[in-house]
Amino acid sequence: MSLTFDHTTLGQRVLFGAGQVAEHLAAEVARLGAERVMVISSVSEARTAEEVTRRIAVTVHHRDVAPHVPIDKANAARTIAIDHDIDVIVCVGGGSTTGLAKAIAMTTGIPIIAVPTTYSGSEATNVWGLTEQARKTTGVDDKVLPVTVIYDATLTLSLPVDLSVASGMNGLAHCIDAMWGPRADPINRALAGEGIRALAAGLPAVNADPTGLPGREQVLYGAYLAGVAFASAGSGLHHKICHVLGGAYDLPHAQTHTIVLPHVLAFNAPAVPDLDHRIAAAFDAVSAVAGLCALQAGLHAPTALKDFGLTEQDIPEAVELILPVIPPSNPRPVTADDLRTLLHAALSGTRPASTVHPTSTAPGNGAHPHPRKAIR
Template sequence: MPTDSFVHETLGQRVILEAGGAGRHLTAEVDRLGAARIMLIAAEAEAPLADRVAAGLPVALRWTEVVQHVPAELAERAREAAARCRADLLVTVGGGSTTGLAKAVALTSRVPIIAVPTTYAGSEATAVWGLTEGRHKSTGVHASVLPATVIYDSTLTLSLPVGLSVASGFNGLAHCIDSMWAPGSDPINRALALEGIRVLAAGLPKVVADPSGIEGRDECLYGAYLSAVSFASAGSGLHHKICHVLGGSYSLPHAETHAIVLPHVLALNAPGVPERGLRIGQALGGTEPVAALDRLREAVGAPRALKDVGFEEADIGDAAARILPVVPASNPVAVSLPVLEDLLRAAWNGGRS
């Protein structure tokens, strides 16, 4: 079948996946990059994991202050600390907020990053950075923030609670589904996205059924990587525009917000590109995409309502007005203020838009 013309950019990055291998691979990567003064970024909750994987490495500074959505003032403090300790490598152990802080440092310092993820956020495989100032979240793309190496080790995710594992996995699904119609969507990133959907849909129920098992967590890490690579190429679609506003303006939790909003954007957009909607449904193990996603949400107990994570019904109008100017022109269906308000109200109460 003929393929539409497209331009696809592939990002260069070393990716390693081995259960139990993080410490050994991190040591080898530090040696390969010739680093002598590491800034190790890991929140207090991740300190035992950071100790485990970075033992014996030349750590010049431990940084433990990590906040979701990367406040600009925090980024500036971390940049100053990196300069003072003359860091020549940033090593992150943690989720998307941890990786995001390292990206903020790398954006101005050009110091390389090695990311050791402990969630399924996917930030580690993109060149996208984000900073929040006041109630506004800014994002951008720059090659300097793409980690030089990503080391996936599913044993590091065993302490991630099942509920957060599910929300984080749905964040990965959101990367995949948004990539099916984002501004830079093309046949290559859609193929990666569909495989990411399939793998995450298979892995998440295994994590729920056996939280101490490695197979499901390996699948989720692999799926998270695929989701991020597809998103890095396709760019930010309607779903991510909505969630960036909700997170940055109302301080909502990142993964849970993505999990809650996703089915409503899927229900809105899939009818506009029915062939892609069918492929999403098939990757989820069904045919009709929204029904297939609902079955997965029910099976794993995914978050369902924005009112449960701190979003106020009174803010729906304000949020819709903030989102409308950033809606991609290429979105497969027309989006207006009433459409956004209906979608947000459905997401607020956990119903269908």
Template sequence: MSLSFEHVTLGQRVLFGHGQAGEHLAEEMARLAAGRVMVVAAESETELADRITSGLPVALRWREVRQHVPVDLVERARAAATSHSVDALVSVGGGSTTGLAKAIALTTGLPIVAVPTTYAGSEATNVWGMTEGGVKTTGVDDNVLPASVVYDSALTMSLPAGLTVASGLNALAHCVDSLWAPRADPINRAIALEGARALAHGLPRVVVDAGDVQGRDECLYGAYLAAAAFASAGSGLHHKICHVLGGAFDLPHAETHAVVLPHVLALNEPAVPEAARNLRAALGAGTPDGAAGSPGDGSATASLERLRSSLGAPTALRDFGLQEQDLPDAVERVLPVVPESNPVRVTPERLHRLLRAAWAGETPRSES
């Protein structure tokens, strides 16, 4: 059968190098001719951000960062950027920090240079998200796509093991969702599978040895590919669920993705056997001998669960504050945003079973 598809690749510079963040940032600020920079970094990242931006023309350092990017915070940050005549943004941190910089850029048009310290992947997409009144709204706008991304694995060395795992699985969720998202095509599927392979190989190395530079490099590389695939393919069922849960119930972003992922994969896997085989092979990189991807080894979901188990990944949403009585409300909120492209029809009953299993920490099971 001949191929027929439309693929969009976003334009962005990527600078990658261990210990080179400061040097690369200076290069990018010079290239952008930036003279008044706003550095967005949470209080916990202050020392790191100050160190790598010490040579920049910083006009404002913004340290208030909150997950899910509340609208009231965005409005104050935008006003500060305007009052300080900022001409460029530098974000140093995880997804919430990048998200705030994107929200500022959405209306100001200011260029962003993103310096990720986790594997969230927001830096490689043109997707923005803000929360107000318990509702998380997302959109797509090229204004929010960072002009450049500076990847430096040295900046991830202090990332706690638990957050390393959750953030890495959040990145892996970008790969999985991209296999059947609304704009999935052969190119972004190939990128997603390479991202999954890199993450499945790098994450166990980092968990065993926090100082493994090659493992950290591989995780950052995988996270970038995951986000690039996601930016092209669009948001699938998994991300719709997690955005609703995060906005409505204030659940932690990375941990929510880490818990929900295997349940969505288990739901969809029977309907996409070829994609599932390819994903199983990619996840095989997470075992010493690659056994998880060998013929006859079972499902991609089982391979993912072996990887998650080896990482000590979180398993239950109730551990992060979701109450069982919240589940019917969650179902009602998710149903209207379920993508038509999802391989399996999502009924209220199926969605409730999926969410309850994720809430309770049950073993993910297919309904086939």
């Protein structure tokens, strides 16, 4: 059977190297011919941003950053960029910082140089998100794709292990959603599979040795692949759920993704045994759910949304908000009852059953219940 698909590869420069961020940034600002630089970072990342930008002239530092990019903060930052005649934005931080830079670029077209300090992967996508009146809206616009991403694993050393785990799990969510997103194709599935392998190898290494660079470099590499795959495949069921929960109930982004992911995987994987096998192989596990749950358990990842503020009373409204935005391309239909069951499990922290889909292990069907070890 011949392959037929339509794939777009986004154009972006990536510079990767521990201890080289200031040098790389100065070279990129010069390459772009930029003279008026706006640096965006959170207050907690201010010292890191100053160190990163020590070799360039900065016109304005902006530190009013908040999760889910509230529209009022986006508008204020846009005004500052215009008033200072900014010609390049440098964002130093995680997904919230990158998201604010994207909000500026979306209306001004000012190019972005992203310097990630977490594993969110937002820097590798052309996806933007804004929150207004407790409702998060997302979209796609090539203007928001950073022209350059500068990765330096030393910048992630200050990220505590628990936040590293949650941030890396957010990367895994990008990979898994890319397997069956609205525009999923063989290329982004290949990137997603390698992203899962790198993240599954890197996160335990970070957990075991938080000050070591090899594990953190693997996680950064995996997070980049995750972002590229997700940008290509589009937002699937998992991200639709998490965007609603984050915007409506002010839940922390990475932890919400971490908690919801195994439940979405357990819901979808049985409907697509071939992708179940592919994800399982990347985890080197007997099934996709088994691999993910084993990884999360070993990392002591968060499991319950109730620990972050969601309540039983929120679930009926959440179901109403999520149901209309579920992509029709999801591997199996999603009903209101399905969502209620999924959200109740995620709320309480009930682990999904980590079993292989029955058709994948039936004798004589040609399937392999134990996938071959992923190439290291």
